[in-house]
Amino acid sequence: MEFTRRRLIALMGAGIGAQACAALAPATPDASAPAASAVEDPLDTIASRIVSGGPAPDGIPPVERPAYLERREADKVWKDDVVVDALILGGVPRAYPRFITVWHEIVNETSDGEALSITYCPLTGSAVVFAGRLSDGRPTSFGTSGRLYNSNLVMYDRATKSLWPQLLGVAVTGERKGERLRELPLAVTTTYGRWKARYPDTLVLSTETGHLRAYGTWPYGDYDTSPQLLFPVAARDERFHSKKVVVGVRAGGDALAIAKVEFLARRVANVELGGTALVALADPGLAAVRVFRRETPRGAVRFAPSGDAVVDEETRSRWSAEGEAVAGELAGARLERVSAFDVQWFAWYAFYPKTSVLW
Amino acid sequence: MRRPALVEARAGLAGAFARRRAWLVAGVTALLYALAYLLLARALIIAVGAGFSRLGPVPRLDLAPGLSPRFLIDPFNPPAILYLADAVALAPPAPILFAALLVGALVGANVALAVETLACARSCGRSSAVGVLGALPSFLASFACCAPTVLFVLGGNAAVAVVALIPYAVPLALALLVVSLAWSAARFARVSADPDAIRGVARHRHGVT
Numbered sequence: 001m002e003f004t005r006r007r008l009i010a011l012m013g014a015g016i017g018a019q020a021c022a023a024l025a026p027a028t029p030d031a032s033a034p035a036a037s038a039v040e041d042p043l044d045t046i047a048s049r050i051v052s053g054g055p056a057p058d059g060i061p062p063v064e065r066p067a068y069l070e071r072r073e074a075d076k077v078w079k080d081d082v083v084v085d086a087l088i089l090g091g092v093p094r095a096y097p098r099f100i101t102v103w104h105e106i107v108n109e110t111s112d113g114e115a116l117s118i119t120y121c122p123l124t125g126s127a128v129v130f131a132g133r134l135s136d137g138r139p140t141s142f143g144t145s146g147r148l149y150n151s152n153l154v155m156y157d158r159a160t161k162s163l164w165p166q167l168l169g170v171a172v173t174g175e176r177k178g179e180r181l182r183e184l185p186l187a188v189t190t191t192y193g194r195w196k197a198r199y200p201d202t203l204v205l206s207t208e209t210g211h212l213r214a215y216g217t218w219p220y221g222d223y224d225t226s227p228q229l230l231f232p233v234a235a236r237d238e239r240f241h242s243k244k245v246v247v248g249v250r251a252g253g254d255a256l257a258i259a260k261v262e263f264l265a266r267r268v269a270n271v272e273l274g275g276t277a278l279v280a281l282a283d284p285g286l287a288a289v290r291v292f293r294r295e296t297p298r299g300a301v302r303f304a305p306s307g308d309a310v311v312d313e314e315t316r317s318r319w320s321a322e323g324e325a326v327a328g329e330l331a332g333a334r335l336e337r338v339s340a341f342d343v344q345w346f347a348w349y350a351f352y353p354k355t356s357v358l359w
Numbered sequence: 360m361r362r363p364a365l366v367e368a369r370a371g372l373a374g375a376f377a378r379r380r381a382w383l384v385a386g387v388t389a390l391l392y393a394l395a396y397l398l399l400a401r402a403l404i405i406a407v408g409a410g411f412s413r414l415g416p417v418p419r420l421d422l423a424p425g426l427s428p429r430f431l432i433d434p435f436n437p438p439a440i441l442y443l444a445d446a447v448a449l450a451p452p453a454p455i456l457f458a459a460l461l462v463g464a465l466v467g468a469n470v471a472l473a474v475e476t477l478a479c480a481r482s483c484g485r486s487s488a489v490g491v492l493g494a495l496p497s498f499l500a501s502f503a504c505c506a507p508t509v510l511f512v513l514g515g516n517a518a519v520a521v522v523a524l525i526p527y528a529v530p531l532a533l534a535l536l537v538v539s540l541a542w543s544a545a546r547f548a549r550v551s552a553d554p555d556a557i558r559g560v561a562r563h564r565h566g567v568t
Contacts, residue, residue, distance in 0.1 A: 056435075059434075059435045060435070061436070076413060077413050077414060207414060211436065212421060212423035212424065212450075213437075213440075213450075214404050214406075214411075214440055214450045216406075216409045216410050216414065217409045217448075218406070219401055
């Protein structure tokens with residue numbers, strides 16, 4: 001066989017052309033495309049729009065047996081401005097630096113004998129804590145499927161292999177299809193410096209994860225500040241920068257996005273969401289936002305700022321950002337916290353396009 | 360009378376790499392390519408402020424826990440990380456490292472052949488720019504394997520297609536580079552045997568079409 005120039009160029013052209021065409025062709029159903037059937041199951045629609053993110057199942061390996069550092073040791077590793085997802089488990093404060101969780105996305109943990117998973121999706125900036133127990137009582141841990149829906153981590157449960165988009169918390173395929181996971185409203189997203197100032201005895205997730213990664217580096221470059229997305233989403237909205245951080249809340253089938261930075265100045269808001277009376281409270285010390293049901297021993301009261309504090313308008317009792325009455329007639333009362341977490345605007349909107357927005 | 364293409368290609372390779380310059384060009388190109396490849400694949404990490412020294416002394420070599428042969432085919436888990444400085448680390452999964460070295464070697468050989476062909480033609484007063492340009496598509500295709508970076512450049516819907524192409528990118532690049540190398544080597548053999556062979560000059564001069 002003779003290698004003629006024409007034949008060679010044709011071969012190269014075909015190869016490169018095939019790549020270019022494949023790269024430009026829509027590989028997933030377009031959001032505006034009509035549904036295949038008027039009675040199509042919305043979960044099937046979601047399942048059909050799940051795409052590969054590249055890695056194989058657990059190619060992004062969860063941390064299965066998390067080890068922790070004492071704060072003094074952690075201080076040698078992490079600077080104060082490192083972003084952490086933090087919570088109190090079994091009375092012990094714990095911080096999960098995103099410089100570690102970005103490489104693993106799921107930390108499977110147990111507390112008081114109960115499994116739970118601290119999940120973080122780097123492509124949507126969302127950290128959600130799930131109970132590690134299915135509705136039939138089976139305990140489970142979670143793995144990364146390597147797949148994405150609306151750019152969001154799709155987890156799988158190790159008990160049934162059902163697929164669960166993190167921001168939906170509902171199984172879209174498999175044995176548990178249609179089932180909702182129990183979200184644990186425990187975590188806040190803050191910085192290591194702010195968290196340890198509040199909780200000096202905090203534990204910090206160790207880099208001894210059982211895996212080797214270049215911890216301290218961010219594999220997604222400037223993704224968190226760039227308006228560009230990497231994967232398709234079902235719906236887009238240009239009101240905000242796509243990566244603007246909002247606090248997402250759901251209740252009674254409705255969704256609310258709280259613009260985080262703006263709300264930290266506002267400090268308190270009473271809202272009705274899906275028929276549920278809620279109050280959002282800013283925590284200036286942690287630069288975090290928590291959301292609670294407005295149920296107190298005096299019923300559904302409203303809250304208002306009063307100087308540096310927050311008081312309820314019924315009894316003028318003072319309430320902490322953690323939802324506890326710290327002074328006044330209701331001292332000692334606690335509000336029930338609901339699941340609310342930081343998430344990038346584009347992702348929240350893609351999942352909940354009818355979301356209302358609170359500034 | 361023309362020799363078979365493969366025989367011609369082998370003769371061309373032997374002829375070109377009989378020169379020390381060819382080895383030098385191939386080696387330097389392969390090294391630079393491999394470094395660029397690892398950088399684009401984010402296996403060579405240069406991150407100002409990473410603070411690797413906070414995790415332990417640098418330079419140091421960390422081996423993956425539970426090191427086993429499966430790491431040889433695992434494209435996501437590096438078997439070792441070499442921390443070179445506070446902000447520089449080399450953390451290539453084995454298949455990425457193999458691809459960088461193999462594709463780098465082929466790119467180096469292609470470039471060396473192009474340089475030798477150019478030098479040979481020039482010494483006879485002929486231009487061989489077309490020959491060099493002919494190797495360009497395979498050189499560009501050789502970067503197709505750096506999918507993570509490509510994703511960031513393209514973004515959006517394109518990312519889905521690029522992800523789907525990852526398993527084919529390295530074999531495609533290798534195939535293109537091998538074909539290009541064989542073609543270039545055969546061409547070099549002809550040019551070095553008869554400098555006027557380039558662009559068919561000799562044939563036209565003698566009235567052969």
